[in-house]
Amino acid sequence: MGNECYLYLGRVMPAWLFALMFTAFAFATDDYVIAGVLPAIAADTGVSEAAAGQLVTVFSLAFAIGAPFASVTTATWSRRRLLTGALLLFVAANWAAALTDSYALLMALRVVAALAAAAVVPAAYAIATALAPEGRAGRYLALVMGGLTGSLAFGVPLGTWVGGAFGWQATFVLGGALGLIALIAIRVTLPDPPAAPAMPIRERIAPLARARVLLGLLGIVAIVMGSMMLLTYLAPFLRDLAGVGATALGWVFVLAGVAGLVGGQLGGRAADGWGADRALLAGVAGFTAVMALFTGLWWLRPMPLLALLPLLALWAAVSWWIPPPAQTRLLALAGSAGPQALALNSSAVYVGVSLGGAAGGLLLEAAGPGVLPAGSAVVEVIALALFWTAARLARREEAGRSVAASP
Incomplete structure (x- = not known):
């Protein structure tokens, strides 16, 4: 069964790749869905809604801190055993959360679930790239990442509906x-891909x-930060631009999730076909153009x-x-x-989410929602500059090694 394949966007993809995508979907849904049942959790646990919101914060923080350590300490473990153990821990933490009304215990269980996610998600990315055929690593990686966008479009609305119909415990x-x-x-x-060879931790993390x-x-941080500066405050931006209310905003998020899923797959294919640098340049150029249009439309409101x-x-x-x-x-x-870089990448994503919310909030308070698109575009261009500088350093190092190796 591990060798079965399925047709996807005109290409044959292995079944295990969809399993990894669904795994990312499950973890991302579990992280984001708290927002949909937050008032009910606050009421039943006897805390404020602001305090209940820290269940999201603690999950993100535990993930960001735990991912690099999990990647280094489990590098030589069997991948199947690692994913099996972490997923069992994740299931147990969620079902235990459904049985308690203690805020402190719920907070601790969110940390446990986040640590399980911190072990699995970077490993899933690494497995996808390690097992991808030559020239298809980008689209394999994009398909696993599609679980994240899929959670926003389908998982979070489903979890919110379940919580509203049967209580927040049902969401867990x-x-x-x-x-x-x-x-x-x-x-x-999933076949069991080879783990990293045993070596001292210092040698493993030196690169x-x-x-x-x-x-x-830092480029990853800036990319996520630029995107989140607008996404975090999309509600006030669209309210002032087009009079969008809560119901319509929900459908906007569904649209964004579906479009993001398609965009991620196209970005992965572009990374394989055009090269990562050209695909990245095209993406940032497109993002900047869209932000410029949003900025121009702001002066024509209401739209x-x-x-x-x-x-x-x-x-x-x-x-x-x-x-x-x-x-x-x-x-x-x-x-x-x-693999260790992918774990740090996951941490960088959560740092970018936090910084995007903070920076966007400062812009919102200082100048209103109309400046958010321009601020987002500036940060994305900074991200591109960081990657360009990194690539230039890499080329210099390669040239230096070539000179040193020549007779």
């Missing part, structure tokens, strides 16, 4: 069920200290939402086009430390 039951389905899919389809890798990681939907879909598509070539470039910069 659903999270555990998704984890169990992912576990079964992994066990049935990550190179300037080019650090610049690449009808229907007229904005194509532009919103394009924005989501180019936003998710960018990560696959950016991660492909990061892998090239890291060399043999690619």
Whole structure:
């Protein structure tokens, strides 16, 4: 069964790749869905909504801190055993969360679930790239990342509906069920790729200290930050631009999730076909153009939402086009430390989410929502400059080694 393949976008993809995508979908849904049932959790646990919101914060923080350590300490473990153990832990943490009304215990269980995710998600990215055929690493990586966009379009609305219909505890039951389905899919389809050879931890992480890798990681932070500056405050931006309310905003997020899923796949294919650098340049150029259009339309408000939907879909598509070539470039910069770089990449994503929310909030308070697109575009261009500098350093190092090796 592990060798079964399925047709996807005109290409035959292995079943295990879809299992990894669903695993990413399960973890991302579990992270984001808290926002949909937050008021109910606050009421039942006797805390404020602001305090309940820290269940999201602690998950993100535990993931960001845990991912690099998990990647280094488990590098020599069997991949199937690592994913099996972490998914079992994830399922147990979610189902235990459904049985408690203690805020402190719920907070601790969110940390456990996040640490399980921190072990699995970077490993899933590394497995996808390691097992990808020559010239198809970008699209394999993009398909796994599609689980993240899919969670926004389908997983979060489903979890919110389940929580509204049956209580917030049912949302955690659903999270555990998704984890169990992912576990079964992994066990049935995934071959056991070779783990990293045993070596001292210092040697394993040494390549990550190179300037080019650090610049690449900063580029990831900037990419996510630029996207989140607008996404975090999309509600006030669209409210003032087109009078969009809560119901319509929900459909906008569904549209954005679907468009982002398509954009991510196209970005992965572009990274393989054009090269990571050209695909990244195209994505940032497209993002900047969309932000310029948003800035211009701000002066024509109010705008009808229907007229904005194509532009919103394009924005989501180019936003998710960018990560696959950016991660492909990061892998090239890291060399043999690619799996560890992917773990740090996951941490960088969460740092970018936090910084995007903070920077966007400052812009919102200082000048209103109309400046958010321009601010987002500036940060994305900075990200491109960071990757360009990192690539230039890499070429210099390669040239230096070539000169040293020549007789």
